[in-house]
Amino acid sequence: MKKNRILAVVAATLLCMPAASTTFAEDHQHTWDQGVWTWRSNTSAYVTLTCTEDGAKQLSAGKITVSQQPATCTEPGKTIYTASTLFDGKTYTDSREVVTSQATGHNWKVSGWTWSDDNSQATVTVTCQNNTSEVRTLNAEVRSDVVEEPTCVDEGKTTYTATAKDPETGKSYVTFKNVTTPINPDGHAFETGTWKWNEDHSKAQYIATCLLCGKEVPFDATLTQTVTKEPTCTEEGEANFKATAILDAADPEDTTVQDETTGAIKALGHDWQQPTFTWNADKTKATATFVCARDKSHTKVVDAVVTSKVTKEPTASTTGEKVLTATVTLDGKTYSENQTLSLDKAAKSSSVSNKQATKATRVDTVDTGINTLTGVYASVAAISAGLFVTLRKSKK
Ligand SMILES: [Zn+2]
Ligand SMILES: [Zn+2]
Ligand SMILES: [Zn+2]
């Protein structure tokens, strides 16, 4: 009976006409309410429309759409059925939801830890794996444990452990980090040590030994000396040497160590002044006599090497000139003196000079033993010219 009635309603809807009903007035303009939906199942529904003045009528859903809404962290998954029907230019609609799955709940995972500079505070950031736009930051409690104390030579080690509890889930997150701590700023503790002097007492070191680590550390000392016996040119003197080392520049008062010893001071060595040159008669030899500035009784005579150079050749009308240089070297220093001699005019002819030169060379060889000069024209000329003058002088 009921079934037949509904079929009639559906037919009426399809014809876009009110269902045939004897209770409805012919010339009456109906005023329908919002309608009341009835679901027979998820795929079957009808709406009951009631006129404010006369009877009610039922219309089957013209269309039922189905949509799925997946579960989220906080909302369950649903299937939504929406029924709608068009009547008299107006659409009537209704929805019902059917829960198909539970809300998934969050799935928090650590995405990173942040520590304060001094490691006294830390926070953890957790991100929901189901929806990465869900991010939370939780404060952690930090505990520090000294694993190794620093010493004067080795760094120490401290472990910081951070624990963050999520009040929402009760879950705890834990991380830790190891931090090296700097070497004990007080450094070594020195109480003993030994002194080391070099042979001439020009340098001293204090070798300090650390009580804590046993390491030996050298400290350069500053030195002062008090002469107890003055040295001379040739004899050593004697002095009292005092060494002072500061083991900690920040606390010199309590960390100064001293040592004293006596020792020799090197002989001074002579302080030679500019020498006096003594030449032989023909200026072929010279000696240099040195006198010590500290004691005039200290003298030294050194044979000089004599070289000569004609600086101006004689001509028939003018005299020539040559310079003799005596050179000595003493204690790595070179001293020299020049003697200038004038050379006679070349006179009548050069043949005389040449003869003299030849003769002089021979004489020179005999007298001085300088053989190697013979082949060098300039030197031979210089020596022969010199001898020529000498010979001339000796004739007087
Ligand atoms: Zn009506
Ligand atoms: Zn979530
Ligand atoms: Zn030490």
Ligand SMILES: [Zn+2]
């Ligand atoms: Zn001297």
